[in-house]
Amino acid sequence: MGHDDRESGTAESSEFEFTDEELTQLALASADHNDLTPDAVAWNYRDAVPSFDLPEWYMPAAVGTRHSRGARLIVAALIFGFLLIDASGLCITSGFLTLA
DSSP states (O other), rough: OOHHHHHOOOOOOOOOOOOOOHHHHHHHHOOOOOOOTTTTTOHHHHHHSSOOSOTTTTSSOOOOOOOHHHHHHHHHHHHHHHHHHHHHHOOOOSSSOOEE
């Protein structure tokens, strides 16, 4: 199989293609046939990891922090200002105050 065969997609077969029978033989040959002890317990991943909606690596749990009274007042004033703009029939989505 030459380089040109791979580019044109006309390669006959790859050395990594197996039949179902070959895969079965490989699986049985590699299986560990040690008997389990009578007191063996199945390991369950869900028992080992706390149950959250999202995995910890994707979105860590929220951590509450204390903010000063001034910071809370600024946030409240911004929210109130946006609500007032919206209630007035105006729009500030693009950064410019326009009619909605």
